[in-house]
Amino acid sequence: MNMSLNNYIYHEEAGLLPRAKGLCCRRISKAKVLGLLVFVGLALFLLTLSSPHYDMNQKVDSGARRRILPKVTDYIDPANKVRPGNSIGLHHDIQNNIPVHKKTDLRQRLPQCLIIGVKKAGTGAMVQYLKLHPDIVIADRELNFFDYERNFKLGFEYYKTLMPPSYEGQITMEKTSNYFHNKDSEWRVHSMNSSMKMILIVREPIARAVSDYLQRKLKDKNTIDLTPTFEELIIRPKNGRINEGYPGIRPSFYYKHMLRWLKYFPLSQIHIVDGDNLVRNxxxxxxxxxxxxxxxxxxxxxxxxxxxxxxxYCMSMDGFNGTRQEQCLSKGKGRKHPDIDEGVMEMLTDLFRPLNQQFYKLIGKSLTGKINGSYSLNTKI
Structure with a gap:
């Protein structure tokens, strides 16, 4: 009998194979093996699709460092035919060409404008001021969607659920003061809406850094007395140079951060607010x-x-029977800054002067914040 071992496997007692312990005693055809493999593969594929962490539209860029999630166009209601990033035929609430406010179509929308920073430059004050406008609705808290990868991975539909409801014609806004100096925020915002409008608030960089330090120090009352001084954190003990890696100083490098944002957005989509003038006027x-x-x-x-x-300045709010009531910013505003060593002030001035000049040249205008080291130590947050 001439049988190929490729077609069947026989038990050793049949006399067709030499005696060997452990040799399988059942015969398995190629068709059955192939069918079993196809079934297992199909089952694994269906399980992958059903996973909440899987997205068919997800792509991986060539650098293999950033994971690009679906664009906002994948989540837009087809009935509205909204196409963000296209200047032709856009819906008003995406293009930011806002008509007169009409109280219709109340629903949650993705933001059309972001306040991207800078921390301790007046972003909180700007939010409170803009809430006075009837055509603006702003999220009540910082959402950290574009600067935290774990939040960004949840997708734009999740982001939209965090927004306050708005009427047709209103602008939905969100403020997170860390977006500007986070190295990934700019491309993530662009992946959602390339026509996004952004507001950037900057102030004299040394004052901003000191204000940042004070906020960090007062954040935990139990560790206030254990917090090193500003000078100890800002100067490297080994070489006596400025510690540019200190988190409290990094947001003040406006020029370096602005270069990244301008790779994705034209300057016309980024409005620069003078934070020092915001306090005065x-x-x-x-x-x-x-x-x-x-x-x-x-x-x-x-x-x-x-x-x-x-x-x-505080705000004059509408009260009962046409009266006005004064409403000021939070109690944390208005703290006096600590005195800073004059030598450290000179080092910081020398560091920021050329960066500020480059920043002013980049944005095409100068701000009122001084760059010659005459920053007042009595400045308040």
Missing amino acids: PFEEVYAVESFLGLPHLITQDRFVFSDKKGF
Whole structure:
């Protein structure tokens, strides 16, 4: 009998194979083996698709460092035919060409404008001021969607669920002050909407760094006395140079961060707010933001009332029966900065002067924050 061992395997007692312990005693055809493999492969494929962590539209770029999630167009309601990033035929709430406010179509929307920073430069104040405008709705807290990878991986549909409901014609906004100096935020924002409008608030960089330090120090009352001084954190003990890696100073390198954002967005989509002037003349800066967003100027100058007690402007809010009530920013605003060693001040001034000059050249204008080291140690947050 001439049988190929490739077709069948026989038990040793049949006499066709030499005696060997452990040799399989059942015969298995090629067709059955192939069918079993196909079944297992199909089952694994279906399990992968059903996983909540799998996305068919997910791509991996050539650098293998960044994972590009689906664009916002994948989540837009087909009935609306909204196509962000295309300047032709865009819906008003995506293009930022906002018409007169109409109370229709109340729903959650992805933001059309972001306040991307900078931390301790006046972002919180700007949020409170813009809330006075009836055509603006702003998320109540920092969402850290674009600067935290674990949040970004949840997708744009998740991001939209965090937004406050808005009417058709209103602008939805979100503020996270860490976006500007986070190295991945710019391309993540661009992957969602390349036509996004952004507001960047900057102030004199040394004052901003000291204010950042003070906030970190006061954040935990149990460790206040254990926190090193500003000088100890800002100067490297080994060589006596500025510690540029200190988290409290990194956001102040405006020029370096701006270069990254301009690789993805034109300067026309980024409005620069002078944070120092925002303290002195908030109406002027808010007026410019209204113009940038294409909104009617409804936040009038009488809304800003200077408080002698606080030392900065508060808001005049509508009260009962047509009355006005004064509302100031949080109690944490207005703290006096600690005295800083003059030698450290000179080193920081020498560090930031050329960077500021490059930043001003990059954005095409100079800001009122001084760059010659005359920063007042009595400056408040």
